[in-house]
Amino acid sequence: MATLEEMRKELDVIDGQITSLYEKRMEICAEVADYKIKNGRKVFDRTRENEKLAAVAAGMSTEFNKKGIKELFEQIMSMSRKLQYQRLTDAGALGKLPFIGLDKLDMEGVRVVFQGVEGANNQAAMEQYFGKDVNYFHVAAFRDAMEAIEEGSADYAVLPIENSSAGAVVQVYDLLVEFENYIVGETVLPIRHMLAGVKGTTLSSIERVYSHPQGLMQTSRYLDAHAGWQQISIANTAVAAKKMLEDKDVTQAAVCNEYAANLYGLDILARNINDETDNSTRFIIVTNQKVFLKNASKISICFEVPHESGSLYHLLSHFIYNDLNMTKIESRPVEGRSWEYRFFVDFEGNMADPAVKNAIRGLREEAMNLKILGNY
Numbered sequence: 170m171a172t173l174e175e176m177r178k179e180l181d182v183i184d185g186q187i188t189s190l191y192e193k194r195m196e197i198c199a200e201v202a203d204y205k206i207k208n209g210r211k212v213f214d215r216t217r218e219n220e221k222l223a224a225v226a227a228g229m230s231t232e233f234n235k236k237g238i239k240e241l242f243e244q245i246m247s248m249s250r251k252l253q254y255q256r257l258t259d260a261g262a263l264g265k266l267p268f269i270g271l272d273k274l275d276m277e278g279v280r281v282v283f284q285g286v287e288g289a290n291n292q293a294a295m296e297q298y299f300g301k302d303v304n305y306f307h308v309a310a311f312r313d314a315m316e317a318i319e320e321g322s323a324d325y326a327v328l329p330i331e332n333s334s335a336g337a338v339v340q341v342y343d344l345l346v347e348f349e350n351y352i353v354g355e356t357v358l359p360i361r362h363m364l365a366g367v368k369g370t371t372l373s374s375i376e377r378v379y380s381h382p383q384g385l386m387q388t389s390r391y392l393d394a395h396a397g398w399q400q401i402s403i404a405n406t407a408v409a410a411k412k413m414l415e416d417k418d419v420t421q422a423a424v425c426n427e428y429a430a431n432l433y434g435l436d437i438l439a440r441n442i443n444d445e446t447d448n449s450t451r452f453i454i455v456t457n458q459k460v461f462l463k464n465a466s467k468i469s470i471c472f473e474v475p476h477e478s479g480s481l482y483h484l485l486s487h488f489i490y491n492d493l494n495m496t497k498i499e500s501r502p503v504e505g506r507s508w509e510y511r512f513f514v515d516f517e518g519n520m521a522d523p524a525v526k527n528a529i530r531g532l533r534e535e536a537m538n539l540k541i542l543g544n545y
């Protein structure tokens with residue numbers, strides 16, 4: 170039997186042949202790219218790739234090798250496509266993305282919509298982004314806010330997209346797909362619960378505490394330590410704060426944010442009483458124009474993947490290959506197609522950057538229904 174050293178020498182010879190054949194193959198792929206640039210052909214040809222996979226598998230004698238050679242050729246062809254996208258980018262053949270770059274967002278005299286009532290966290294987020302003097306109105310549902318910007322009764326909507334402890338606001342993700350509206354900004358609001366009452370209220374005068382069930386739950390450690398306080402659920406934290414102002418009763422207090430406490434002229438009796446100290450919500454700023462800030466640094470996209478093994482893996486390779494840092498991935502069911510998913514990906518980058526154009530080009534050809542949700 171051959172020694173390990175002898176077997177390794179044999180492998181080295183074979184690997185030398187594979188590597189030089191790989192280089193030769195890639196040179197031809199570069200010529201294919203030039204042909205495609207000249208003739209306006211797409212890089213990705215799924216039929217040709219499937220035929221190739223079947224052909225290489227047919228040449229194998231065992232099931233194990235059939236599977237292995239297919240995996241290997243999937244990788245080889247994926248590299249071939251990436252080389253071709255690169256050449257298309259270098260040749261300036263990527264075309265323009267249908268988004269207009271702006272130096273700054275139009276903030277003059279704009280009208281902003283948020284969902285909820287006066288004093289809601291959505292309003293606090295809006296003021297954090299647009300300033301206190303902004304012209305605004307509020308609506309009952311997230312969908313109403315999307316409709317308001319789509320039809321132009323508002324220029325921007327402020328919508329919660331993700332909470333640091335509760336996770337994604339899934340309705341907003343689905344609405345971003347449904348509406349032709351785009352993300353142009355984001356703002357993160359710390360959610361801090363306060364105990365607030367009308368002037369004269371003290372910790373010892375309180376008998377009842379009102380808040381949204383979430384507000385009561387998120388502050389249960391603090392509230393439960395006061396055995397004599399009855400905890401009562403109410404529509405939301407801002408409504409609880411408003412009730413304190415209306416009732417002017419020192420035997421009751423509200424769990425609400427500082428913004429609502431100030432809005433309704435309440436005294437804050439205890440600050441930051443939430444069990445989790447680091448509780449914040451990320452809000453997006455949405456408009457109906459396809460615009461992006463020239464200094465934008467984050468892109469949100471979504472796409473559906475073909476129902477085949479390895480398809481998400483292949484699509485995500487466009488980020489890795491183009492050195493783009495993915496910051497978030499979320500999935501949602503595709504309506505009307507049970508067990509199929511739409512993926513939402515956030516990554517760092519600007520649309521004017523060739524690496525981004527390159528990745529988007531690849532994703533657009535290889536994924537289904539790619540949508541750029543915004544660059545901000």
Ligand SMILES: C=C(O[C@@H]1C=C(C(=O)O)C=C[C@H]1O)C(=O)O
Pocket residue numbers: 198201212213214215217218221245246247249250
């Ligand atoms: C090289 C081509 O481009 C792509 C890459 C392929 C490959 O590397 O074999 C096959 C089909 C295309 O998706 C081609 O169109 O032939």
